[in-house]
Amino acid sequence: MRHSLPLAPQFYVTAPQACPYLPGRMERKLFTALQGDGSEELNNALSQQGFRRSQNVLYRPSCADCAACLSARIRVEDFVPTRSQKRAIKRNRYLERQATSPWATEEQYALFRTYLDHRHTDGGMAEMDIFEFAAMIEETPIRTRVIEYHDPESRKLVAxxxxxxxxxxxxxxYSFFDPALERQSLGTYIILDHIALAREAALPYVYLGYWVPGSPKMDYKARFSGLEVYAGGRWNPMRDPEEFASQTHPLSVDPIAEQVANIALPDLTRR
Known part of the structure; x- marks a missing residue:
């Protein structure tokens, strides 16, 4: 007997675990599988509602007493680089960009391990082996690219x-880079180059992942002009980060059932 996948996505909630961004808090995620013929439509629709992709899963933080993790994106037409961002562009202008299909390489993994060992030794990816790394890169049901940055003189992969x-x-x-080149602000440059890529392709936004008010790890995202965050069921311009401090209050969280009910899903029955 043939069994088909349900047209309506099924949503689930992870068990609570320690929050990696705010001490003393617990995190929980709302997630659904990204599979089948409607993957592109579902990913587009949910990304516009604050979800992120990890391999074949779309997820959004759904903590019991905190709503601090806010999806962030840059409005390309409103972005104006700061002085330090202009310096980062100039400093890294010599790098060569190459966009490839999502295929993992040993060179990528070596750089990834160096990056984690210097920057995120206690993170959730710290123990990721080459097979798990390959899955992160290659397991994607949608249009995905690996953007590599090389030093043209040494041919070394740097980001x-x-x-x-x-x-x-x-x-x-997900992005990573050579920590030995920290003074080149490669993390900032990758974002700046993605803004340039989006502008060249006439795409209005660059999605950055989550910004968390009160988390030093996430402060850098608030430095980009044209930033907006998804809160209260809509995208809000980021004018003052302090405006979103109340998202850490327990009464800022809607019940899970209400969160799911308010998700706008694409019509997959027309396929």
Whole structure:
């Protein structure tokens, strides 16, 4: 007997675990599988509602007493680089960009391990082996690219970003770079280059992942002009980060059932 996948996505909630961004808090995620013929439509629709992709899963933070993790994106037409961002562009202008299909390489993994060992030794990816890394890169049912940055003189790989191409922008799934080149502000440069990529492709947004008010790890995202965050069921311009401090209050959280009920899903029955 043949069994088909349900047309309506099924949503689930993870068990609570320690929050990696705010001490003393617990995190929980609302998630659904990304599979079948409607993957592109579902990914586009949910990305516009604050969800992120991780391999074949779309997720959004849904903590019991906190709503601080806010999806962030840059409005490309409103972005104006700061002085320091202009310096980062100039400093890294010599790098060569190459966009490839989502295929993992040993060179990428070596750079990834070096990055984690210097920057995120206590993070959730710290123990990721080469097979798990390959799954992160290659297991994607949608249009995805690996953006590599090389030193043209040494041919050395210095930075990588796993990037999804959405109907309204580029989504930076995960990026990493050579920590020995920290003074070059490669992390900032990758974002700046994705803004340039989106502008060249006439795409209005660059999705950055989550910004968390009160988390030093996320402060850098608030430094980009044209930033907006998804809160209260809509995208809000980021004018003052302090405006979103109340998202850490327990009464800022809607019940899970209400959150799911308010998700706008694409009509997959027309396929």
């Amino acid at each position: 990588v970003c796993l990037t999804d191409v959405l109907e309204d922008g580029t989504s930076m799934v």
